Amino acid sequence: MIATSREAIAKTQADLVRALVHGAAIPAGFDEQRVRAVARSLVNKRRQALARIWPSLVKRVGDSFVAKFTEYGQTHPLPSSANALTDGRAFLAWLAAQEPPTDGLRIEALAYDLRWRETPLGLCRRGGFGIKIARLPQSGKWLLGLRTPWRGDRWWGMPSGD
Amino acid sequence: MALSLPNLGLGIGWRAQLAHAILNRPDIGFVEILAEDYFLNEAIPAPLQTLHDRGVHIIPHGVGLNLGGAEAIDPARLAALGELAQRMQAPFVSEHIAFVRAAGLETGHLLPIPRTPAMLDILVENIRLAEAALPVPLVLENIAILFDWPNAEMDEAAFLNAICERTDAMLLLDLENIYANARNLGGDPVALLDRLPLERVAYVHVAGGYEANGIFHDTHAHPLPEDVVALVEALYARAAVPGVMLERDDRFPDDAELNTELDAIVAAMQRGNIERHERGFAHPVLSDA
Numbered sequence: 131m132i133a134t135s136r137e138a139i140a141k142t143q144a145d146l147v148r149a150l151v152h153g154a155a156i157p158a159g160f161d162e163q164r165v166r167a168v169a170r171s172l173v174n175k176r177r178q179a180l181a182r183i184w185p186s187l188v189k190r191v192g193d194s195f196v197a198k199f200t201e202y203g204q205t206h207p208l209p210s211s212a213n214a215l216t217d218g219r220a221f222l223a224w225l226a227a228q229e230p231p232t233d234g235l236r237i238e239a240l241a242y243d244l245r246w247r248e249t250p251l252g253l254c255r256r257g258g259f260g261i262k263i264a265r266l267p268q269s270g271k272w273l274l275g276l277r278t279p280w281r282g283d284r285w286w287g288m289p290s291g292d
Numbered sequence: 293m294a295l296s297l298p299n300l301g302l303g304i305g306w307r308a309q310l311a312h313a314i315l316n317r318p319d320i321g322f323v324e325i326l327a328e329d330y331f332l333n334e335a336i337p338a339p340l341q342t343l344h345d346r347g348v349h350i351i352p353h354g355v356g357l358n359l360g361g362a363e364a365i366d367p368a369r370l371a372a373l374g375e376l377a378q379r380m381q382a383p384f385v386s387e388h389i390a391f392v393r394a395a396g397l398e399t400g401h402l403l404p405i406p407r408t409p410a411m412l413d414i415l416v417e418n419i420r421l422a423e424a425a426l427p428v429p430l431v432l433e434n435i436a437i438l439f440d441w442p443n444a445e446m447d448e449a450a451f452l453n454a455i456c457e458r459t460d461a462m463l464l465l466d467l468e469n470i471y472a473n474a475r476n477l478g479g480d481p482v483a484l485l486d487r488l489p490l491e492r493v494a495y496v497h498v499a500g501g502y503e504a505n506g507i508f509h510d511t512h513a514h515p516l517p518e519d520v521v522a523l524v525e526a527l528y529a530r531a532a533v534p535g536v537m538l539e540r541d542d543r544f545p546d547d548a549e550l551n552t553e554l555d556a557i558v559a560a561m562q563r564g565n566i567e568r569h570e571r572g573f574a575h576p577v578l579s580d581a
Contacts, residue, residue, distance in 0.1 A: 132417065135410035140362035142406075144395035151397050159442025167507060168438050172401055179400075182542060208398040212328070212356060251372050254332040 151207045173203035179214035180221070187218055190234035191225070198225065211252045215242065233266040233289060237273065240264055244275045244283055297462070298383050300349060300495055300535025302558055305512075310540065311339045313547040317554065322349035322495070322535055327385065328356050331372040336379070350380040351495075353387075359418045359432070360391040360405035370425045377428045384494060386431040386464045387422075389415070389455070406441035407451040412458075419459045431494040433464035436472040436510040448473070449487035462494035465533070467523040468510060472501060475508040482526050490531035498524060498557060499539040513542035516553050521560045528564020529571065536561060 148154035150169045156162050177199045181188045188195050202224045209216040222239045225231065231239070244262045247254045260277035266289070274286040301321030304314055314320055323343060330336075330352070336344070344350055354373050357365065377385045390402035405411050423430050434452065446454065448470075455461060465488070470481045498521070500514035516538065524536055536557055540550070 132410075132413050136362045136414055138362075139406065139411055139414065140394065143362055143391055143403075144397075146403065147394040147397045147399055150399055150401075150403075161439045164439035164507075167505075168401070168403075171509070172399060176400060178542065208400045210396070210398055212392075212398045212400050249332060251331045251368060252328050 153204070173200055176203055176208060176214070176217055180218045183214045184218045184238075187222070187235075187238050190232065190238060209248075210250070211248055213253050215246060215253055216248055218242070219246075230267055233268045233271075236264065236267055237288070240273065240275060241283070241285075244277055297494055297534050298349060300537075302554060302561075303349075303351075303495065303535050303537030304554070305353075305537065305539040305541065306340060306343075306350075307541065307544070308337075308339075309544040310550065313550045315339055315342065316547070317551070319558070320348055322351055322537065324351045324353045324386070324537060324539075325380070327352040327354040327373055327376055330376055330379075331369075344380070349383055351382055352376045352380060352385045354385065355388065355402065356392060357387045357422065358392050359387055359422065360389055360403075360411075360415055361394060361418075362391075362411075362414055363394065365418050365421055367425070370422055374426045374428075377426065382428055384429040384431050384462065385426060386433055386494075388433045388435050389452075390435045402435045404435065404437040404440060407444040407446040407448070408441075409445065412446075412451065412454055415455065416458045419455070419461055423460060429460070429462060429494075431462045431464045433466050433497065434469050435466070436469035436476075438476055438507060440477060447479075449484050453487070453489055456489045456492050461492075463489070463492050464495055464497060465493045465527070466497040466499075467527065468497060468499040468501065468517075468520050468539075471517065471520050471523060472508045472510045475503075481523055485523070485527055485530060490527070490533065493527075493531065493533040495534055496524065496527065496536040497539055498536060511542070512539045515545075515549075516556065521556050524557060524560035525564040525567070528561050529567035530564075532565065532568065 142157050145157040149156045149165060150172060156165050177196065191198060199221060202221050206220060206224060209220055219242050222235060225235060240262050244260050245256060247256050256277065258279055262275035264273050266273055269289060271289060272287050275283060277283050302319050303322035303324065304320060306323040306325045314323065340350060352373060357369055357373065373385055388402050391405055392399055392402060419430065432455065434448065452463065470484055473479065474481045498516060499512040500516045501508055501510045502514045527533060538553055538557060
């Protein structure tokens with residue numbers, strides 16, 4: 131009995147989530163205007179959360195941040211860790227697929243990759259040793275990032291101003 | 293059945309941006325932390341440790357358990373919440389009467405569930421499973437909704453009463469959510485208070501929001517509406533609940549503005565306490581906050 135109703139409610143919940151996240155058809159009987167209002171607010175909420183937790187990314191994307199994040203957010207659901215930083219990293223990957231990244235955006239992505247590890251329960255700060263070596267796309271400069279247990283993350287070859 | 297709860301008094305949602313103001317208020321009795329932010333980080337941040345050493349209760353508040361989801365609860369999240377409660381020596385943990393994901397899609401948002409007998413059975417099963425797995429009591433929060441399910445058979449008060457009758461869960465009463473729902477979907481917040489099992493309230497949330505295009509948005513980023521402060525007074529006039537906390541998550545105010553809001557909350561609790569004593573309400577007096 132519970133198993134049957136679980137299936138039925140799970141289906142409507144899934145339909146509702148698809149309507150909110152993917153813009154799919156709204157399940158019958160729901161207030162369409164209000165469901166669409168929530169759908170819009172979900173992308174705004176993700177954008178605001180990202181701006182709060184990762185301001186340097188927003189600055190580097192520049193004036194087009196709102197438009198670009200909205201385009202990304204409407205086509206890409208929140209990563210399963212439901213974490214704003216992970217969302218930001220996926221946004222950087224999406225941006226890089228759209229147009230060649232600037233040095234600044236590449237640096238943001240590398241810094242994230244050196245520091246964070248994604249797990250099913252969310253983001254985990256990486257421990258122990260880690261290394262990132264990359265050639266920046268615009269200046270062609272080499273960048274070296276090193277994580278050690280006692281000094282955290284350090285970078286060499288960072289362009290001035292970064 | 294009412295569990296014995298600590299007297300919490302005044303509280304606030306812990307945010308690093310508010311650390312200075314929080315550490316400088318000796319009357320803060322509890323802070324709430326976003327549980328998922330601490331699942332995988334071993335160390336307790338120094339300012340939280342300072343608060344803990346002062347005897348301030350730290351309450352893990354989850355958003356990802358999906359108690360209102362018709363899919364099975366993720367045991368890993370439940371275990372992480374329980375471990376966090378022990379790490380923070382929390383008196384209890386709180387979560388929402390909502391669903392947040394389905395079919396592998398995360399919404400990052402607390403979504404309404406149908407208030408039907410079938411959903412109630414699922415929710416009760418999920419809550420009992422969570423209660424059995426958690427090392428501390430579970431406290432459940434009412435959410436703000438912009439739309440309802442078309443097949444709702446109970447109103448919110450009836451649904452919350454039914455949850456309390458069938459589980460041991462306590463309530464985290466979010467007065468701003470009650471206020472927002474009344475504005476967006478109709479209803480009288482004070483009449484709702486009269487129908488709730490107030491002896492089961494473990495603590496209370498208040499926050500601000502703003503109205504746009506005829507919809508009141510529960511933002512936690514705007515000043516506390518006077519009507520919500522009035523609901524704190526109306527609540528305390530009915531029952532001595534253990535504590536009230538402010539949620540402020542964005543557009544952070546300076547210390548003076550934050551303190552003015554916290555003072556307004558304390559004053560409303562005190563006015564309500566006086567009214568309750570004067571009127572000699574029948575509700576049990578748990579404590580004098």
